[in-house]
Amino acid sequence: MTVISVEGVTKTFGSHDALTDLSVQFDDGGFYALLGPSGSGKTTLLRLIAGFEFPTSGRILFNGEHMEGLPAEKRDVGMMFQSYALFPNMSVFDNVAFGLTVRKLPAAEIRTRVAEALELVRLTGYDKRRPHELSGGQRQRVALARAIVFRPRVLLLDEPLSALDKALRLGMQVELRRIQRDVGITTIFVTHDQEEALTLADRVGVLRDGRLVQEGPPKQLYERPASAFTATFLGEANLFTGTAAEGRLALPDGTLLTPDRPAAPADTTCAVRPERVDILAPAEDPGARNVITGTVSEVIFAGTSLHYLVDWQGRSLKVTATNRGAEGAAAGETVRLAFAPRDTVLVTP
Amino acid sequence: MTSPAKGAPGQAGAILALTGPAYLWLTVAILLPLSAMFYFSFLSEAPLAGKTGEWTLANYRAFFEQGFYGTLMLRSLRLGAEVVFWCFVLGFPCALVLAKSVKGRWREALFLLVILPFWSNALVRIFSWTMMLRGNGILERAIDWVVPGRFRLDIMFTYEAVVIGLVHSYLPYMILTCYISLQAVQDDLIEAARSMGASRLTILRRILLPLSLPGILAGVVLIFVPVIGSFMEPRILGGRNGTFIGTVIEDQFTAVFNWPLGAALSFIMLGCVGVVFALSRLALGRRG
Numbered sequence: 357m358t359v360i361s362v363e364g365v366t367k368t369f370g371s372h373d374a375l376t377d378l379s380v381q382f383d384d385g386g387f388y389a390l391l392g393p394s395g396s397g398k399t400t401l402l403r404l405i406a407g408f409e410f411p412t413s414g415r416i417l418f419n420g421e422h423m424e425g426l427p428a429e430k431r432d433v434g435m436m437f438q439s440y441a442l443f444p445n446m447s448v449f450d451n452v453a454f455g456l457t458v459r460k461l462p463a464a465e466i467r468t469r470v471a472e473a474l475e476l477v478r479l480t481g482y483d484k485r486r487p488h489e490l491s492g493g494q495r496q497r498v499a500l501a502r503a504i505v506f507r508p509r510v511l512l513l514d515e516p517l518s519a520l521d522k523a524l525r526l527g528m529q530v531e532l533r534r535i536q537r538d539v540g541i542t543t544i545f546v547t548h549d550q551e552e553a554l555t556l557a558d559r560v561g562v563l564r565d566g567r568l569v570q571e572g573p574p575k576q577l578y579e580r581p582a583s584a585f586t587a588t589f590l591g592e593a594n595l596f597t598g599t600a601a602e603g604r605l606a607l608p609d610g611t612l613l614t615p616d617r618p619a620a621p622a623d624t625t626c627a628v629r630p631e632r633v634d635i636l637a638p639a640e641d642p643g644a645r646n647v648i649t650g651t652v653s654e655v656i657f658a659g660t661s662l663h664y665l666v667d668w669q670g671r672s673l674k675v676t677a678t679n680r681g682a683e684g685a686a687a688g689e690t691v692r693l694a695f696a697p698r699d700t701v702l703v704t705p
Numbered sequence: 706m707t708s709p710a711k712g713a714p715g716q717a718g719a720i721l722a723l724t725g726p727a728y729l730w731l732t733v734a735i736l737l738p739l740s741a742m743f744y745f746s747f748l749s750e751a752p753l754a755g756k757t758g759e760w761t762l763a764n765y766r767a768f769f770e771q772g773f774y775g776t777l778m779l780r781s782l783r784l785g786a787e788v789v790f791w792c793f794v795l796g797f798p799c800a801l802v803l804a805k806s807v808k809g810r811w812r813e814a815l816f817l818l819v820i821l822p823f824w825s826n827a828l829v830r831i832f833s834w835t836m837m838l839r840g841n842g843i844l845e846r847a848i849d850w851v852v853p854g855r856f857r858l859d860i861m862f863t864y865e866a867v868v869i870g871l872v873h874s875y876l877p878y879m880i881l882t883c884y885i886s887l888q889a890v891q892d893d894l895i896e897a898a899r900s901m902g903a904s905r906l907t908i909l910r911r912i913l914l915p916l917s918l919p920g921i922l923a924g925v926v927l928i929f930v931p932v933i934g935s936f937m938e939p940r941i942l943g944g945r946n947g948t949f950i951g952t953v954i955e956d957q958f959t960a961v962f963n964w965p966l967g968a969a970l971s972f973i974m975l976g977c978v979g980v981v982f983a984l985s986r987l988a989l990g991r992r993g
Contacts, residue, residue, distance in 0.1 A: 408896055428899040435900040441893035445915040454911075455901035506901065 365414035392563035434503035455506035764969030796879030862944030886920025
């Protein structure tokens, strides 16, 4: 199968750098998410791998084989578009069979493989339908079947689930994961939805302004964000800024926080996830945890959880608590917030 | 979107107010005069200047009794088919490039070049072709300058000259109708086909041509119909070889003053065009 290496790739459109010196490796059979806000260059990276665009400098290799000058039609990539891009003049069968007829496979084999692909996406019996007769979710399945039926070296998905409503999206996430495991194809998908990236992918790459900010397994990215951007883009985070003092972080109000690792003199910022912050009971002993005192300004009830906004030093901190039925803190109450040193993650600002 | 029939009561009035003027104009300017012509075509003489005609089918009979009308009709149909063919061959690639490759300012500039001929008088355009095409004309001298003494170009007053003039006049229609339908084809579709390994030719054959078929057909209709009845280009560029059904009809009105025959020939031509389109529709429908 296929290992894809992106080595020092820069892509310039006019005077604008869409990607700057980006290097990343996609291992064989892995499921990767490229996550970033719009304009971060994630779609550009996908299009460079697909062969619709070529890098201004740097190189892209499939199993060590150079891809320079090899256009999309010669790269053997399966791509699923955000708009699905089904051919409206063709039936579901002809859409899925397209990549096979282009490769001039015998008719009997085409029929077998299209039937297999439609079975894989659970659309058996839809052969004769036209794209306009299908629902959004069905169209997406056809697009997926069409992209994998000719056994491409890599599957590229551009915002695959963004056009579906939420219920359908959750179902498709499970489906996509199952199909990717069944087929075992190296898959790269682009998304701006952090939850989607975390649930689907084996590894996530976070992009910002054309650079790869951080890359790794979802859990690592979430638990140990390297930068304030990753911390706030992947989920929510409370950021504290201060100065390093003997391995700890001194906040402007004099509070000393113990971070996950000894703070170096250059460290100024740490991030704490809202769900890792506890509101202490009046007499409770915080132990070795970091403690901050603030005033509850708002309590938001969200079913399974409760969200508190706590005023501290003119800022609003977020605290999330699981709803266990007990009476929590009320608005206006002064509370002590506690969070463990291992949840106080030093990040670059 | 709700369909007009299901809309609120006020909508019917709005539809009437918006479409009324156009349909009224079409009735007054086209339907009534055409009806008058249809009536004339069954008379022995046009009821003008105090004359009265009698009911007759002689005008229609003339077409079938005198062989040269039929020959001319076939010649006109062939001319229409050839002009449409060349307009498509020249116009479709141009529309494809304009719709899919050229962007922004360049597209506007190139578009202007396509539309520019429409801004000049048709007669001026045709007469300028006579200077191009005649023996020792601009075209011949240019060819002679590139390849001296090899070619004698003398196509003025030939069938080819008429085709050249008509293609020039009607090419923009094909470019515009094809451009509109090609532009509606999403770039995603082309990229999707490329990712599946399709060559440019396959993309053209299986995606671009089928999806732009409505535009191509619109261009075919827009060109075929007026070319069949054309008389200016055949007269000026075709000379003695420029006799077509259109010029014969024009003669009946302007030279011979046999309006009933002219009218009858016009309606026979209309019928032929209708038959051609019905047949091609059948052929296309069967294929799809």
